[in-house]
Amino acid sequence: MAERDRLQLVIIIGSVRKGRFGPVVADWLASRAGRRHDFDVDIIDLATAWLPDVMSADRDALRPRAVQDLAPWLGAADAFVVVTPEYNQSFPAALKNAIDWYDEEWHAKPVAFVSYGGASSGLTAVAQLRQVFADVHAVTVRETVSFHNYWSSFGPDGLPLAREECDEAACKMFDRLGWWARALRRARAEEPYRLPGRHD
Structure with missing residues (x-):
């Protein structure tokens, strides 16, 4: 695949809590994505993005410096994977804050989810995130990929114990994400995505 045809994939670690498990999941996911010929991978850790919460x-106010600094990374992305835990039947407040700070950076781009939790595997958080991303005009x-009782799902090497099953699930997710990323990139190139009532 030609370099210009490769897709820029951004993996977002959605939890900022001390002792969070998200980086372990994100590192495994990035290693799987790195094996592919169609993705260049960046990881954005919201714990080090320092986005303000006020x-x-x-809408025309100048965005804070941390928000401006992260914007080009999101804007250049062709696709996103959000790594999220489930806290109290929902997703982290820091993740919602990050979504809300941006607008056009999400438009007409595909988003996939990797979740982890207890009995629900984090899927309740994912269900709610689908609604949120639809409202910022992204395509989920x-x-x-989800991890049930995540604390017993990974080995000390940072890899899932059910390695083949998890690798297969990740491959299917990346295949679908890549399809949407290519289709939507072509569509945005042919016709810029604009919201009703807004004009450049």
């Missing part, structure tokens, strides 16, 4: 109601893919 924003102005004025059906295929997901």
Whole structure:
């Protein structure tokens, strides 16, 4: 595949809690994505993005420096994978904050999810995130990877114990994500995505 045809994939670690498990999941996921010929991979850790949690109601207000610094990384992405735990039947507040700080960076781009949790495997958080990303005009893919009782799902090497099963699930998710990323990149190139009532 030609270099210009490769897709920029951004993996977002959605939890900022001390002792969180997200980086372990994200590192495994990035290693799987790195084996493919169609993705260049970046990891964004919201714990080190330092996005402020207070924003102005004025849409034209100057965005804080941390928000401006992260914007080009999101804007250049062709696709996203959000790594999320489930906290109290939902997803982390820091993740919602990050989504809300941006607008056009999400438009007409595909988003996949890798979740982890207890009995629900984090899938309740994913169900809610699908609604949130739909409202910022992103496209969520059906295929997901989820970890039930995550604390007993990974070995000390940072790899899933059910390695073949998890690798296969990740491959299916990446295949679908890549399809949407290529289709939507072509569509945005042919016709820029604009919201009703907004004009450049």
